[in-house]
Amino acid sequence: MSDDWWKSAVVYQVYPRSFQDSDGDGVGDLRGILSRLDHLEWLGVDVIWLSPIYASPQADNGYDISDYEAIDPTFGTLDDFDALLTAAHARGIKIVMDLVVNHTSDEHPWFLESRSSKRSPKRDWYWWRPPREGFEPGAPGAEPTNWRAFFSGSTWAYDEESGEYFLHLFHPKQPDLNWENPEVRQAVYAMMNRWLDRGVDGFRMDVINLISKVLPLRDGEPLPGGLGNGFPLYACGPRNHEFLQEMHREVFAGREGRFLTVGETPGATVDDAVLFTDPARAEVDMVFQFEHVDVDHGPLGKFDPQPLDLVRLKAILGRWQAALGERGWNSLYWDNHDQPRVVSRFGDDRDHWAASAKALAAVLHLMRGTPYVYQGEELGMTNAGFTSIDQYRDIESLGAYDELRAMDVPEQRILDGLAAMSRDNARTPVQWDASPHAGFTTGTPWLPVTANHAWLNAEAQRADPDSVAAFYRALIALRHDEPVVAHGTFAMLLAEDPQVFAYRRVLGDAVLTVAANLSGQDATARVDAAHGSLVLHNLGADTTPYPAGAGEVPLGPWEVRVYLARQAAR
Ligand code: TEU
Secondary structure: OOOOHHHHOOEEEEOHHHOOOOOOOOOOOHHHHHOOHHHHHHHOOOEEEEOOOEEOOOOOOOOOOOEEEEEOOOOOOHHHHHHHHHHHHHOOOEEEEEEOOOEOOOOOHHHHHHHHOOOOOOHHHEOEEOOOOOOOOOOOOOOOOOEEOOOOOEOEEEEOOOOEEEEOOOOOOOOEEOOOOHHHHHHHHHHHHHHHHHOOOEEEEOOOOOOOOOOOOOOOEEOOOOOEEOHHHHOOOOOHHHHHHHHHHHHHOOOOOOOEEEEEOOOOOHHHHHHHHOHHHOOOOEEEOOOOOOOOOEOOEOOOOOOOOHHHHHHHHHHHHHHOOOOOOEEEOOOOOOOOOHHHHOOOOOOOHHHHHHHHHHHHHOOOOEEEEEOOHHHOOOOOOOOOHHHOOOHHHHHHHHHHHHOOOOHHHHHHHHHHHOHHHHOOOOOOOOOHHHHOOOOOOOOOOOHHHHOOOHHHHHOOOOOHHHHHHHHHHHHHHOHHHHHOEEEEEOOOOOOEEEEEEEEOOEEEEEEEEOOOOOEEEOOOOOOOEEEEEOOOOOOOOOOOOOOOEEEOOOOEEEEEEEOOOO
16 A cells, blocks of 8 residues: 555545434444444545544533543544444444644543642643732633633633632633643554554544644733634644654654655645655654635634635635645545535535535546545435424533624624534434435434425435435545546636636646636636537436537536546657
8 A cells, every 4th residue: 555545545434422322311322333434435545634533521412532542432432443444344444543742631540630739740741820910819811811612712721729710712621732742742653653553544633733832821812702812823833743753753654654644734824734744754644734624714703604715715725735746635525513514605506506516526536646535425314404402412612602693793694604503414324215304313303403404314315326425435436436537636717707717737648627606697608618528517418418529618506527638748
């Protein structure tokens, strides 16, 4: 297996609590995943990325880990994990674990020991600071810095026992590990090595660009609402690359290249990504960027979405393709457990549901990079359609509701923003069939199944050669069969066209032309389809494909065409 096998691979993200329940408790589990491997094998994916399954109080649905080497009973046992790993490997599917080491749970033994006393040997495993000078411990404003947390409020929690504060960039139940401490780093590397020794095939690294903070810790620029912006002081920090290169030396260097590593890097620029993913630097294989999924955030942030500006989206994606074209590598994603469903967000889940789901899939999967399919995305699953704050479970959404209400933002505007952008949109159970709870559970699901599962489900789509799932399967097969998809160059076409997303891939004599109308109106793609054959389209089997070879291609609403030509190498 080549060291860069992941360049022609497709990764499928499983969010275990919403994938498949096997014991009727309403929460997905490992045995449930095992029972659905046929679906993943049919789809043709190469890797499963498992969101956290470790012991956790589940304050942030498992991204708050209390034991990195135990399986949370919600999901099963280590034996269940080993059975899943063995079965996946037997089908040629790798498993990549979610590595959440910027922070632990506040119930992790490391933190309990650190919190136990100022003189604890593990006190310096976390970020502890006295109150701000001139303030009484616990008094408003006594927080050591003015940083706002990702999940609203201050990033500092007061510990009455010691009269000090501990840092948590996310939730108070997610205290940040102090990566400046070599003991912390070595403990993380040892844990990673034990998982690799167990047979896992790599890691998705949660917010791995937040582990190095600018020292000394200091206030950020003021934000509306009284807190400050600490992000520039902890994102892509001064020792970030040093830590990742040390991790690579301590964990991966001595092993053969069968692993995939992907860093989640919110706020990273393309320049950061070139440094993270340049193979000569031995840090990570690829990163999840956020520019394209922040493109519709409004003045009030994520939960104030604006209409999509396609030209802007294309400019972002084109810039990332160009920057990582030769040095480094892109991940390619629309959906994950933190993002709303792309067919509802950038597509049209009312009048052009299937066509828009397929068009968005095609323009993503045929770019240069490794595609990630989030569970249910291959079915065209839609947003949940929640209308009341009582329906939400996600701490980010609930925190944002309270924060925006405190800013006197009208409730309906907030509820509209949550309905469009909440992470819970991605966390409703996978829709397997038309039965009650969509075949996800025989119990009561922890989050309700979306009503459209009556027609929008895997069983119906497996039987339909024109389904969204069948289209994803064809895209994945095209990547496996045609090297130009994984290894070809990338050139954006029609960059200023407000409707059409078009680009060209070239490798040797192969020329792949992708032309997609990402709008609800007719469009014309003025691209030379290079006289190629039409290898993929979303026109439906009964439609005569437009003859190849024209200088321009008419495209109906949400129509995508993919042409493949072979011409004498230029
Ligand atoms: O997400 C980090 C992150 O950047 C997201 O929280 C993002 O800010 C927001 O949710 C989407 O705009 C990672 C995990 O993917 C997320 O599920 C965790 O809640 C978070 O880290 C803390 O571990």
